[in-house]
Amino acid sequence: MQTSLPTTRQTAVYVYQAPLRAWHWISALSITVLAITGWLIANPPPTLSGEASDHFQMGYIRFFHFAAAYVFAVGFLFRLYWAFVGNRYARQLFTLPFWRPSFWAELLHEVRWYAFLEPEPRKYVGHNPLAHLFMVVIITVGGLVMIFTGFALYSEQTGLGSWQDQLFGWVIPLVGQSQDVRMWHHWGMWVIVVFVMLHVYTAVREDVMSRQSLISTMISGWRMFKDDRP
């Protein structure tokens, strides 16, 4: 897979196809809901007074967590499918060319750019190597960890023998016990939250400071380059 642009004079390339873009924004929304409801599951709001039958607060919080979880999980499966049928940029999320020295050289360059040690970043049609690395580690691997631990926890309420139990129940003894699974699921939230903070910041910053468009690319699909140099 080619990550750097050949020396052709291009000003715009169609990179992210519509299904991938839709997936991005749907996942962003579902992860936001998952993180907020997940936080509230672990740290419920102050106690409500009155009769128990008057409220269903935790019930709704958990319902939204599980609804968003299904959206995220089904979206993930779809995204995996799209990696096969979509364009080459759709495969980046599931492939990391770590065997290629140029990947590491470009990664270093990108890090230096963020450390203000390079005067300008390189241009990339797909993700820049740093973003690429983070997306694979945190969204692909991290997302899978959240799905596996999440469905393992979910299987505890659907019960022994349910499909969630058959597919994911083995995660619990593998990790230790239920409380361990819960805590790793919980740690996972913080990893993803920190990623999202950095991701949104860099998306905005690079949109302004790099030589190419970013946010509009994830909206329209077209990558605009601000200059003609390689």
Place this chain on the structure above:
Amino acid sequence: MPTSDTFYSQFRRAGISRRTFLHFCGVSAATLGLAPTMAGRIAHALETKPRTPVIWLHGLECTCCSESFIRSAHPLASDVVLSMISLDYDDLIMASAGHQAEAILDDIRTRYRGQYILAVEGNAPLGQDGMSCFIAGRPFHAQLKEMAADCAAVIAWGSCASWGCVQAARPNPTQATPIDEIVRDKPVIKVPGCPPIAEVMTGVLTYMLTFERLPELDRQGRPKMFYGQRIHDKCYRRPHFDAGQYVERFDDEGARKGYCLYKVGCKGPTTYNACSTVRWNDGVSFPIQSGHGCIGCSEKGFWDKGGFYQHVTDTHVFGVEANADRVGLAAVGGVGAAIGAHAAYSSYRRGKQSVDAQTTTSSPTAKHPHETTGN
């Protein structure tokens, strides 16, 4: 001494009336969650099948399992079951002692090869060659392995035998090791809890003795009939959990009203046991009913899982102890501040560069033409 007669004839000899015997069969069927008609099958089995010997070994333990067992909610059940097993070997309650007692083990092992049930309370310390638990002049693990080699199945009583429990808590100085990590070639039925509930113990044993098969087990080797659900799934305070009504402190209004104990660290949501259905002491109560959260006593390594009074417990990994929320909030604060600083410096640099670019457009040091052409 074990003979090939039936349980029933043994009971009669011990003075248990037929009426008591039938009552026991009914109680057992109920505890096991079987249809009432199954009481007849249990009675029939006990009347006709040759009695299966049970050996009860004690390793590194505190005897709380035996204590629980003899306090069964149905004294009847424990009486009956106890008379079933005390016939053979249980060094805690048997009459004989010393060489006489040890001779029984040899006798059963040879005469009932592959037929007897080995019930183990406690676990075996493997460190220092097993010095921390000596029975009849040799390390417990030697006795355990010898008796396990010829048994039909092993019952691991309590969290000690099942997972290691307190004696295996970090740093586990004696290397206390659960039974299934020592006995690998026999089925090991785990009946965890510190201690397990008496009815669960008598239930599992009665099931195995009467039906002569293993109860259905889950992935971790626990009988599904008692460990198939979490405390939280059947807890009578669950409506308060779903409503959002919690005890915030042990002396608050919520505590008096019996709200859910989730926020004061109840481990019911992560603990598999029958407390919230079977309860303790003749069904009188169980910890949550008495106002204290479940501490997860039937779960693996519950001693080392952080606080009993926190929901988000500390995580131990690679010798480091950390709390997800404390670390997470600090990381969000730190990263947020770093982003702010980075953004500020970025815009300062950008401003400086565009000024530089404007003042030195024709100079060869103008390295950033995109600043003038772009956006």
